[in-house]
Amino acid sequence: MKFYKVLEQKLKARNTSLKNFYDSANPVEKRILEEYGAIFVASEKVKIPPAVIFSNEDEVAEFQAGLQIAKENIGGFELELQKAAMKALTESIREAEAENLTITPRGADSARRNFAHTINLWASRVEPALEHWTKEGKLTFVEAEKLRALSPLEQVPEVFKLEEKGVFFSKDLSKSIVYSVAPPGASQHLSLLAFDVAEFRNARVREILAANSWFQTVVSDHPHFTYLGVNESELEDSGLKKVENRSQTFWIPDI
Ligand SMILES: [Zn+2]
Structure with missing residues (x-):
């Protein structure tokens, strides 16, 4: 506190x-x-x-x-x-x-x-993770497509929800995306x-x-x-x- x-x-x-x-x-x-x-x-x-x-x-x-x-x-x-x-x-x-x-x-x-760069970095983690988890059967093709269709800012809460179920989006897919790249607009950089x-x-x-x-x-x-x-x-x-x-x-x- x-x-x-x-x-x-x-x-x-x-x-x-x-x-x-x-x-x-x-x-x-x-x-x-x-x-x-x-x-x-x-x-x-x-x-x-x-x-x-x-x-x-x-x-x-x-x-x-x-x-x-x-x-x-x-x-x-x-x-x-x-x-x-x-x-x-x-x-x-x-x-x-x-x-x-x-x-x-x-x-x-x-x-x-800048802001655009944080968007690009975010996308650079989200897309490979979506491909991986679809292949692994943890996500359906439809679920992945639904996430892709959202704006990067809209994707953030959805990615966090998936991570609560162990579907992680960091570069090595072992932990939360927040330890790999910041959500758009949230980077300390x-x-x-x-x-x-x-x-x-x-x-x-x-x-x-x-x-x-x-x-x-x-x-x-x-x-x-x-x-x-x-x-x-x-x-x-x-x-x-x-x-x-x-x-x-x-x-x-x-x-
Ligand atoms: Zn940094």
């Missing part, structure tokens, strides 16, 4: 009410807040989205246009993040280099994304506060990133780091709790 208390205070400071920010009666929004919510209690050094889920490209564009953005070439890719996040990332990279380590992006889309790290398996790299306020905040999305702008010792007071997954530490909403 602590998380909601902190969130409410943070939103108040930003002149947003919890009611405008989040519809607790909407199961998709509730799930997104539980899984990806750490970003919403980030420090005042950065801006957070006006709602749990962006509903279209215009909303994303308007939010991103109001950000202070820094651009850097990292590992051969031109990447954009909110200024404070980029500063902390380049500092992490410098510290890693001093220890002969590298911190590089997994790909060209490791930092900033839209906020320019997330960075997918190639060297996430290196414990020292994770330590350096954490010392610079970059934390893993989506359980079982191991390469995904989020800039929260606070020290690790302040995370509990920020409404987050520590969870271990495959010997890695994640900070998620304490709900």
Whole structure:
């Protein structure tokens, strides 16, 4: 419950009410807040989205246009993040280099994304999963076609319902799609506060990133780091709790 208390205070400071920010009666929004919510209690050094889920490209564009953005070439890719996040990332990279380590992006889309890209990523998981589960006999052809006919935003609650029955949509089909890609409009990358790290398996790299306020905040999305702008010792007071997954530490909403 602590998380909601902190969130409410943070939103108040930003002149947003919890009611405008989040519809607790909407199961998709509730799930997104539980899984990806750490970003919403980030420090005042950065801006957070006006709602749990962006509903279209215009909303994303308007939010991103109001950000202070820094651009850097990292590992051969031109990447954009909110200024404070980029500063902390380049500092992490410098510290890693001093220890002969590298911190590089997994790909060209490791930092900033737009709404259309989150739609494409969503589709890239949904279609193979539909083919697989139809072949396995877990879904009928008609059920799969029905899902295909929906818009990506309409697909989200239906995919969540299927996952409750063990029909999973992550890339390896073993877990929920939310640990593989974000539903359209829900990605932390839209906020320019997330960075997918190639060297996430290196414990020292994770330590350096954490010392610079970059934390893993989506359980079982191991390469995904989020800039929260606070020290690790302040995370509990920020409404987050520590969870271990495959010997890695994640900070998620304490709900
Ligand atoms: Zn990511």
